[in-house]
Amino acid sequence: MTRNRLGEETSPYLLQHKDNPVHWRAWGQDALDEAKATGKPILLSVGYAACHWCHVMAHESFEDDSIAALMNELYIPIKVDREERPDIDAIYQHALSLLGQQGGWPLTMFLTPDAQPFWGGTYFPPQSRWGRPGFSEVLRGVAQTYRTDGAKINGNVGVLARGLARLSQPASAGPVDVAVLDQIAQRFVGAIDRVNGGLGGAPKFPNCPMLEMLWRAYRRSSNLDCRNAVLLTLERISQGGIYDHVGGGYSRYSTDEVWLAPHFEKMLYDNAQLLDLLVWAWQDTGIILFKERIEETIAWLKREMLAEGGGFAAALDADSEHEEGKFYVWSEAEIDQLLGPSAPAFKLAYDVTPGGNWEGKTILNRSSRPDRGSDIEEKALSASRELLLAARAERIRPDRDDKVLADWNGLMIHALARAATVFDRSEWLDLAIESWRFILGAMQTEDGRLLHSYRKGRDHPGTLDDHAAMALAGVSLFEATGDAAYLDQARRWMDVLETHFADAAGGYFFAAADTKTLIVRIKAARDSAVPSGNGVALAVLARLYGLTGDGVYLDRAERLIAAFSGELERDYFSLPAYLNGIDLLANLLQIVIVGDRDGADTIELVRAVRGLSLPSAVLSVISPAGVLPLGHPAAGRPQLEGKATAYICRGRTCSLPMKNTGDLIRQLH
Numbered sequence: 001m002t003r004n005r006l007g008e009e010t011s012p013y014l015l016q017h018k019d020n021p022v023h024w025r026a027w028g029q030d031a032l033d034e035a036k037a038t039g040k041p042i043l044l045s046v047g048y049a050a051c052h053w054c055h056v057m058a059h060e061s062f063e064d065d066s067i068a069a070l071m072n073e074l075y076i077p078i079k080v081d082r083e084e085r086p087d088i089d090a091i092y093q094h095a096l097s098l099l100g101q102q103g104g105w106p107l108t109m110f111l112t113p114d115a116q117p118f119w120g121g122t123y124f125p126p127q128s129r130w131g132r133p134g135f136s137e138v139l140r141g142v143a144q145t146y147r148t149d150g151a152k153i154n155g156n157v158g159v160l161a162r163g164l165a166r167l168s169q170p171a172s173a174g175p176v177d178v179a180v181l182d183q184i185a186q187r188f189v190g191a192i193d194r195v196n197g198g199l200g201g202a203p204k205f206p207n208c209p210m211l212e213m214l215w216r217a218y219r220r221s222s223n224l225d226c227r228n229a230v231l232l233t234l235e236r237i238s239q240g241g242i243y244d245h246v247g248g249g250y251s252r253y254s255t256d257e258v259w260l261a262p263h264f265e266k267m268l269y270d271n272a273q274l275l276d277l278l279v280w281a282w283q284d285t286g287i288i289l290f291k292e293r294i295e296e297t298i299a300w301l302k303r304e305m306l307a308e309g310g311g312f313a314a315a316l317d318a319d320s321e322h323e324e325g326k327f328y329v330w331s332e333a334e335i336d337q338l339l340g341p342s343a344p345a346f347k348l349a350y351d352v353t354p355g356g357n358w359e360g361k362t363i364l365n366r367s368s369r370p371d372r373g374s375d376i377e378e379k380a381l382s383a384s385r386e387l388l389l390a391a392r393a394e395r396i397r398p399d400r401d402d403k404v405l406a407d408w409n410g411l412m413i414h415a416l417a418r419a420a421t422v423f424d425r426s427e428w429l430d431l432a433i434e435s436w437r438f439i440l441g442a443m444q445t446e447d448g449r450l451l452h453s454y455r456k457g458r459d460h461p462g463t464l465d466d467h468a469a470m471a472l473a474g475v476s477l478f479e480a481t482g483d484a485a486y487l488d489q490a491r492r493w494m495d496v497l498e499t500h501f502a503d504a505a506g507g508y509f510f511a512a513a514d515t516k517t518l519i520v521r522i523k524a525a526r527d528s529a530v531p532s533g534n535g536v537a538l539a540v541l542a543r544l545y546g547l548t549g550d551g552v553y554l555d556r557a558e559r560l561i562a563a564f565s566g567e568l569e570r571d572y573f574s575l576p577a578y579l580n581g582i583d584l585l586a587n588l589l590q591i592v593i594v595g596d597r598d599g600a601d602t603i604e605l606v607r608a609v610r611g612l613s614l615p616s617a618v619l620s621v622i623s624p625a626g627v628l629p630l631g632h633p634a635a636g637r638p639q640l641e642g643k644a645t646a647y648i649c650r651g652r653t654c655s656l657p658m659k660n661t662g663d664l665i666r667q668l669h
Contacts, residue, residue: 021068050265171566185217197233208273209576241363248300310438311404403455410469464533506559535577549631595644
C-alpha cells in the first residue's frame with residue numbers, strides 16, 4: 001500500500017492527516033495484515049483533533065517529506081484517534097507507562113507486526129532538542145535495533161506483554177473499610193496547592209474525581225480542610241485563564257501552576273465533570289461565581305457544542321490559523337477599540353496590559369482581582385464581554401471535533417439533569433433529553449448495545465465507559481423526571497455489561513468480549529482523562545440499589561469493590577472514581593417523597609432536597625397510588641393526611657414520616 005488512506009475515514013482527527021505524505025492507515029485488520037505480510041514493524045501514532053502538541057508534531061514531522069519517506073520505508077504507519085478508539089489507546093498508554101515513561105498525546109509507539117509493543121514515547125521534535133532525540137534519529141535507531149537485535153526486541157515484547165496481562169488481573173483484597181477513604185482524602189488534601197488550588201505545580205489538571213472525593217470526605221465527616229480545598233480550586237479555576245471569560249467553558253488543563261495559560265482545547269468531558277462539582281459547591285455555599293459559571297458553561301454548550309442531528313460534539317481545537325489560542329486572546333489595542341469608554345474598567349478587572357500576560361497577548365482572567373464589584377460594575381463588565389463575544393465571532397474559529405461519543409455525552413447528560421433540577425431550568429433538562437434521544441436512536445444496536453463513537457454514519461464498538469456513563473445519565477434523568485423509562489433503560493445497559501463485559505471475579509473489562517484486533521482486554525479501575533468505567537459502573541450500581549432495593553445490584557457492587565481493593569496498596573492516587581463509588585454505596589441515603597409530582601406540597605419538599613449538597617443521596621418521588629419495589633426499605637410507606645410525605649432511609653431503616661420542609665432539611669443535615 002503506497003498511499004495515505006485516511007481520506008476514507010470520518011474522524012476529524014484522522015482527516016487532519018489525510019494529506020500528509022505519510023502513508024497512514026487507520027487501525028484495522030487490513031493494516032495489521034499488511035504489517036505481517038511485509039514483516040515491517042508498526043509505527044502507531046495516537047492523538048485527537050483538539051490536541052495542540054499533536055498538531056505541532058504533525059506540522060514538524062508528518063508534513064515533512066524526508067521524515068515521511070523514512071516512516072514509509074521503515075514502518076507500517078497507523079494513525080488512531082484516541083477518542084474514537086479508547087480501547088486501543090488504553091492498551092498502548094499502559095505499555096508506555098510500563099516502560100517508565102509518562103503517557104499523553106501524541107502517543108508514539110513502535111509495535112511488532114502482530115501489534116505487540118516494544119518501545120515508545122510521546123512527542124518527538126524533528127531534530128534533537130530539549131533533551132529529546134530527533135524523530136528522524138528515533139526512526140532510524142528503532143528500525144536498526146529491530147533488524148539487528150532480535151533478542152532485545154523480544155525481551156522488551158515479553159516484559160511488556162506480561163505487564164499488560166497483569167492489567168487484566170487486578171489485585172483483590174476483599175471489602176474496603178470506609179475509614180480508608182478518610183485516610184486517602186487526608187493525603188490528597190496534603191498535596192493541594194494552598195495558594196492556587198489543584199494538585200502540585202505545572203501543568204495543572206482539574207482532576208475532578210479527586211475533587212469529588214474531597215467533597216465527599218467533607219460531607220461524610222465535616223472535614224473543612226477537604227471542603228476548602230475544593231472551593232479554593234473551583235474558585236481559582238473559574239477566575240483563571242483556563243476558563244473562557246468571553247464565551248464560557250473550561251479548557252482541558254493549565255500549562256502553569258496559577259491556571260492562567262491553557263492549551264485552549266475545550267473537551268466535553270471536562271466541562272461535564274466541572275458542572276457537577278460546581279452544582280455541589282453552589283448548593284453548599286450559594287457563592288454567585290459558581291452559579292454564573294454553570295449558566296455560562298451551559299450557554300456555551302448550547303451555542304457551540306450541539307452536533308448535527310443531535311448529541312454533543314466532542315471538543316473544540318486549541319489552534320486556529322495554525323496558531324495556538326489565537327481565537328481566544330486579545331491585545332490592549334483591540335480592547336480599547338471595541339469597548340471605548342468601558343475599556344479602562346474592563347482592563348483592570350481582566351488583567352489587560354500593554355505587554356499582555358502570555359506571548360505578547362492577553363488571556364483574560366480575574367485571578368488577581370477575583371472579588372465581585374457592585375451590581376452596576378458587574379453588569380457593565382457583562383455588557384463588555386457580550387461586545388467581545390460578538391467581535392470574536394468574526395474571527396476564524398478553531399476546528400470542532402463533531403463526532404458524538406456515548407460516554408462523554410452520558411457524563412454531560414447526567415450533569416445537565418442535576419443542574420436543571422437544582423436551578424429549576426427546564427430548558428437545560430430538555431438539552432439533556434435531546435442528547436439522550438439521539439444516542440438511543442442513532443447509537444444503539446438492535447441487540448441493545450451502545451456504539452462508542454458516531455459521525456456521518458461511521459461508528460465504533462461501545463466500551464464499558466459508554467454503557468456505564470449512559471446508565472448514569474438514565475438514572476439521573478429518572479430522578480429529574482420520574483419517568484421510569486429512563487430507569488429501565490439504565491438497568492438494561494447494566495445488564496449488557498454483565499453479558500458482554502463482566503469478569504466472573506467481579507468488575508468489568510474495558511472492551512467487550514467480541515471486540516476485534518486487541519492484543520489484551522484491560523480490566524482496571526484507574527482514572528484517565530475521564531473517570532474509570534468501573535468507578536462509574538460502581539456508582540450506577542449503588543444508585544440502582546438505592547432506587548430499587550434490588551439486591552442483585554448490591555451483589556454486583558460488592559464484587560466490583562472486592563475485585564480492585566488490592567490495588568489501593570499499589571496506587572490509590574489514580575483510583576478516586578472507584579473510591580467515590582465505595583463512599584456512595586457505604587453512605588447511601590434513600591429519600592422518598594410520596595405525593596403528586598406536580599403538587600405544590602411535593603414540589604416544596606423536592607426543592608428542599610435539591611437545595612442541599614447530598615452526594616450520596618438518591619431521590620424517588622412516588623405518587624400516592626404508586627408502588628415502590630418490594631425490596632426498597634420504604635416500600636408501602638403511606639402518605640399522611642393527604643399531603644406530600646417524605647421518608648429518609650439508610651440501609652433497611654427509615655425515618656418517621658415528614659410533611660414539613662423544615663423537618664426534612666433538619667433530618668438531612
